[in-house]
Amino acid sequence: MLTYxxxxxxxxxxxxxxxxxxxxxxxxLMPASPxxxxxxxxxxxxIDPQAFxxxxxxxxxxxxxxxxxxxxxxxxxxxxxxxxVGTGKPVIEAIGEALPNTVILAAAALVLASLFxxxxxxxxxxxESAWLRNLISSVPPLLVSFPSFLLGLIIIKIFSFQLGWFxxxxxxxxxxxxxxxxxxxxPVSGPIAQLLLRNFQTEYSSPYVLTSYSxxxxxxxxxxxxxxxxxxxxxxxxxxxxxxxxxxGAVITETIFSRAGIGRxxxxxxxxxxxxxxxxxVMLVAVCFVTVNFIVDVSYPLVDPRLKxxxxxxxx
Amino acid sequence: xxxxxxxxxxxxxxxxxxxxSQAVAGVSLAVEPGELxxxxxxxxxxxxxxxxxxxxxxxxxxxxxxxxxxxxxxxxGWSHNRFARYRGTYVGFIPQDxxxxxxxxxxxxRQLEDxxxxxxxxxxxxxxxxxxxxxHIRREAFRFxxxxxxxxxxxxxxxxxxxxxxxxxxxVLIAIALSGEPKLLIADEPTSALDVTVQKQILDHLDVLRxxxxxxILLVTHDLGVALDRADRIVVMRHGRVVEEGTSSExxxxxxDGYTRRLLEAAPGLHTGRLTPRSIDLxxxxxxxxxxxxxxxGTSEHAIEVTxxxxxxxxxxxxxxxxxxxxxxxxxxxKSGATHALVGESGAGKSxxxxxxxxxxxxxxGEVRLLGQAERWSRKRLSRSLQFVYxxxxxxxxxxxxxADLVTExxxxxxxxxxxxxxxxxxxxLLDGVQLPHKxxxxxxxxxxxxxxxxxxxxxxxxxxxxxxILDEAVSALDVSVQAEILQLxxxxxxAYSLTxxxxTHDLGVxxxxxxxxxxxxxxxxxxxxxxxxxxxNPQEEYTKLLIDSVPGSHLTV
Numbered sequence: 001m002l003t004y005x006x007x008x009x010x011x012x013x014x015x016x017x018x019x020x021x022x023x024x025x026x027x028x029l030m031p032a033s034p035x036x037x038x039x040x041x042x043x044x045x046x047i048d049p050q051a052f053x054x055x056x057x058x059x060x061x062x063x064x065x066x067x068x069x070x071x072x073x074x075x076x077x078x079x080x081x082x083x084x085v086g087t088g089k090p091v092i093e094a095i096g097e098a099l100p101n102t103v104i105l106a107a108a109a110l111v112l113a114s115l116f117x118x119x120x121x122x123x124x125x126x127x128e129s130a131w132l133r134n135l136i137s138s139v140p141p142l143l144v145s146f147p148s149f150l151l152g153l154i155i156i157k158i159f160s161f162q163l164g165w166f167x168x169x170x171x172x173x174x175x176x177x178x179x180x181x182x183x184x185x186x187p188v189s190g191p192i193a194q195l196l197l198r199n200f201q202t203e204y205s206s207p208y209v210l211t212s213y214s215x216x217x218x219x220x221x222x223x224x225x226x227x228x229x230x231x232x233x234x235x236x237x238x239x240x241x242x243x244x245x246x247x248x249g250a251v252i253t254e255t256i257f258s259r260a261g262i263g264r265x266x267x268x269x270x271x272x273x274x275x276x277x278x279x280x281x282v283m284l285v286a287v288c289f290v291t292v293n294f295i296v297d298v299s300y301p302l303v304d305p306r307l308k309x310x311x312x313x314x315x316x
Numbered sequence: 317x318x319x320x321x322x323x324x325x326x327x328x329x330x331x332x333x334x335x336x337s338q339a340v341a342g343v344s345l346a347v348e349p350g351e352l353x354x355x356x357x358x359x360x361x362x363x364x365x366x367x368x369x370x371x372x373x374x375x376x377x378x379x380x381x382x383x384x385x386x387x388x389x390x391x392x393g394w395s396h397n398r399f400a401r402y403r404g405t406y407v408g409f410i411p412q413d414x415x416x417x418x419x420x421x422x423x424x425x426r427q428l429e430d431x432x433x434x435x436x437x438x439x440x441x442x443x444x445x446x447x448x449x450x451x452h453i454r455r456e457a458f459r460f461x462x463x464x465x466x467x468x469x470x471x472x473x474x475x476x477x478x479x480x481x482x483x484x485x486x487x488v489l490i491a492i493a494l495s496g497e498p499k500l501l502i503a504d505e506p507t508s509a510l511d512v513t514v515q516k517q518i519l520d521h522l523d524v525l526r527x528x529x530x531x532x533i534l535l536v537t538h539d540l541g542v543a544l545d546r547a548d549r550i551v552v553m554r555h556g557r558v559v560e561e562g563t564s565s566e567x568x569x570x571x572x573d574g575y576t577r578r579l580l581e582a583a584p585g586l587h588t589g590r591l592t593p594r595s596i597d598l599x600x601x602x603x604x605x606x607x608x609x610x611x612x613x614g615t616s617e618h619a620i621e622v623t624x625x626x627x628x629x630x631x632x633x634x635x636x637x638x639x640x641x642x643x644x645x646x647x648x649x650x651k652s653g654a655t656h657a658l659v660g661e662s663g664a665g666k667s668x669x670x671x672x673x674x675x676x677x678x679x680x681x682g683e684v685r686l687l688g689q690a691e692r693w694s695r696k697r698l699s700r701s702l703q704f705v706y707x708x709x710x711x712x713x714x715x716x717x718x719x720a721d722l723v724t725e726x727x728x729x730x731x732x733x734x735x736x737x738x739x740x741x742x743x744x745x746l747l748d749g750v751q752l753p754h755k756x757x758x759x760x761x762x763x764x765x766x767x768x769x770x771x772x773x774x775x776x777x778x779x780x781x782x783x784x785x786i787l788d789e790a791v792s793a794l795d796v797s798v799q800a801e802i803l804q805l806x807x808x809x810x811x812a813y814s815l816t817x818x819x820x821t822h823d824l825g826v827x828x829x830x831x832x833x834x835x836x837x838x839x840x841x842x843x844x845x846x847x848x849x850x851x852x853x854n855p856q857e858e859y860t861k862l863l864i865d866s867v868p869g870s871h872l873t874v
Contacts, residue, residue, distance in 0.1 A: 213396060
């Protein structure tokens with residue numbers, strides 16, 4: 001078990017290092033110097049070469065590529081990704097300020113999405129009537145195929161401008177969280193619901209369900225005490241993908257609802273070509289991904305007792 | 317008053333866009349207190365459908381006609397929630413395959429307590445559990461595990477299903493079925509997946525429960541031997557209908573129905589003589605070319621000689637090494653053209669030895685000599701002389717291949733010089749050999765019945781004209797009458813192609829029919845070895861006697 005965990009940890013570190021290297025190559029070795037981007041396009045031709053050199057030295061862009069790479073890697077290990085070219089703030093600080101907002105939004109959306117997906121799967125399995133069941137089963141594919149930017153706009157239009165229940169610009173507090181969390185949750189819940197729906201149906205037709213019924217359990221009890229856990233275990237493996245969807249969705253949601261957070265920061269940094277910030281965000285996403293997958297990998301044998309005994313292959 | 321009665325019950329399965337198919341047609345049947353009734357029939361006879369209707373566990377696409385009475389209530393077509401108060405407390409159910417009938421992610425104790433909690437909830441005011449109540453439930457759980465014949469309930473309580481053997485899981489299921497103190501037990505092939513000795517213990521135990529608790533038992537089995545040994549009344553079903561009904565001796569001595577008589581003839585436990593091969597007409601010109609082109613057939617006296625073969629498997633769990641001796645100095649010889657059976661219960665090391673002989677697993681020590689040659693053969697050379705037929709034909713045949721392609725796949729791999737058209741002709745010859753009509757050449761494996769699929773697997777094994785065929789439980793998954801046909805076919809093919817069989821089985825009845833010599837294995841070592849008649853007729857070892865004694869129907873004479 002320990003060797004297994006260490007192996008997974010080693011792989012996770014390699015992935016993070018790979019993400020750093022790739023982002024360095026893509027971002028810092030672009031033909032345009034990041035310094036030039038500080039100036040409006042029409043002034044770029046008239047930059048004082050002397051001042052340009054000094055700024056390059058200040059940011060460390062004048063040294064050989066490999067030296068820059070090692071320097072930044074070493075600094076990155078300490079959590080230092082340089083300073084934002086746009087605002088002059090350290091990258092780590094900018095991310096640190098934006099992160100809590102996004103974590104709250106993503107967590108709220110994840111809870112909403114999971115609850116929704118679970119209820120869809122549960123109800124669709126519980127119902128005896130075939131056409132009602134089919135009706136509910138057709139909801140998740142609909143959600144998957146709905147673009148989230150359109151959904152966000154529709155939600156604002158209805159609940160802020162027409163009904164006036166929630167503010168269109170997401171401020172602090174719970175009231176401001178409701179609309180963006182819902183807008184983010186709906187597209188994320190689609191794939192989870194599809195997965196759970198299928199798992200519920202396969203698990204519900206397994207033989208142990210007959211055994212539970214023969215004990216005298218009611219249908220709801222059978223679903224809650226027997227089927228639920230078996231059906232939701234495979235959804236854990238989707239953890240990494242779901243985190244990716246949440247972060248990608250946050251970019252759009254936070255922009256639409258003008259909510260401060262990693263998504264907004266990303267959008268602004270990319271628009272301004274603020275290279276250090278973009279790299280900082282890339283690293284954050286990579287670390288999130290890898291951490292979630294690592295936790296899933298390591299905890300899976302704990303939640304599914306069968307995995308502790310790994311069977312051998314067919315031929316020795 | 318009957319515990320359970322069926323009156324003119326019809327059950328259909330509906331599928332969208334298709335005609336409903338009738339699984340049970342006009343069955344009437346009753347079970348009295350303290351009575352053991354068995355329903356005997358082959359797969360597809362509707363026996364499982366019938367008994368599941370009595371506990372409301374049919375799939376949603378089923379339609380029931382007629383009357384099913386439990387405790388004087390007409391229960392046909394009830395919903396799960398309406399049925400819930402009868403299940404467990406009035407009627408207990410022991411499901412078919414213990415391997416999959418328990419929830420894999422829940423400890424045994426909790427699965428049993430679910431059933432108990434349901435019964436013991438009555439009369440309590442608080443909806444949540446308290447300490448004393450939990451203690452009470454746990455004590456009850458221990459009591460029922462013991463009642464089901466599990467000696468150390470404390471140890472089993474916290475275990476997960478995958479940590480128990482098949483027999484133990486079946487006992488847990490019996491404990492669950494008994495925990496509601498039902499008046500009627502319905503058991504769907506409760507012992508079919510188990511070893512004979514375990515089967516005997518569990519059936520004995522059910523007998524004891526019937527006598528002590530006076531419950532009625534409705535037992536479904538495909539094994540006529542089991543039914544004849546145990547039942548007060550036997551009901552024979554075929555194609556959804558009852559074809560015959562009577563006591564054991566009535567069925568055994570005075571079976572009126574032709575199908576019942578055929579079942580009696582096919583039951584291997586009731587036979588004594590060996591099968592005699594019938595000659596089959598083989599105009600196998602093409603097939604002969606396959607053989608002639610490559611290697612000469614061996615002429616040594618012994619086709620397989622296994623000398624002092626040992627194999628130990630080690631696994632690490634939680635930092636502790638466990639080692640299992642799968643083979644411990646195993647030796648036996650198989651004469652060319654003869655059938656040698658390896659018999660033993662699961663875990664005896666039969667399959668390990670077969671895999672070592674086939675070169676799929678390397679032995680730790682010892683020697684395997686094939687066709688008198690001592691040197692190790694390459695994979696390619698091995699597969700020309702030695703082929704396998706496995707237990708489950710569906711999982712060993714690629715469902716996307718046509719039968720013709722399946723049968724000639726070994727030729728395609730080994731003999732690039734044989735063209736597509738010749739291969740097709742060879743496929744048809746092989747189908748002739750295994751007595752499958754040519755029209756099946758275009759079918760896919762999924763469209764065949766179990767017996768047909770096993771014929772295809774046998775044809776595939778024969779396509780390279782091997783000297784040795786290893787039959788790994790090759791007939792164990794088949795219905796008795798199909799089993800009898802396949803065994804006859806194997807005997808015919810052995811004579812026609814001069815094959816040597818290494819026959820692995822847990823079923824001593826089949827050994828008697830089919831094998832010239834037998835080695836009885838237990839925990840990796842050979843207990844007793846010799847020719848079939850002397851080992852089975854006059855066993856020297858206790859273990860062999862126990863095995864022979866456990867074969868259902870072995871005490872009966874036709």
